[in-house]
Amino acid sequence: MNFVLGDMRRLHEIAPCDYGLLVDSFGFFESDEENEKVIRQLRRAVVSAGRLVIAVVNGTKISSTFNPRESEQREGAGCQ
Numbered sequence: 001m002n003f004v005l006g007d008m009r010r011l012h013e014i015a016p017c018d019y020g021l022l023v024d025s026f027g028f029f030e031s032d033e034e035n036e037k038v039i040r041q042l043r044r045a046v047v048s049a050g051r052l053v054i055a056v057v058n059g060t061k062i063s064s065t066f067n068p069r070e071s072e073q074r075e076g077a078g079c080q
Helices: 008-012 032-045 058-064
Strands: 017-023 044-055 071-075 077-079
Touching: 017 032, 032 044, 044 071
Parallel strands: 017 044
Antiparallel strands: 071 077
């Protein structure tokens, strides 16, 4: 078994695989177009008879409360 670590937006740079695994990394792009591009890349990266698993822990909770423009202040430090 070989593992390939890479940017899911550039999967065209790898040879087609029998299996694909994407864990907690999908749905956080700025636009739906970028998310759709990732799905198209995944389709090309996994052979037609292959299998793809997209795992999102607490996906329902995350998607219902996700705010792409959220900021937070803690102990004088900011995160945006």
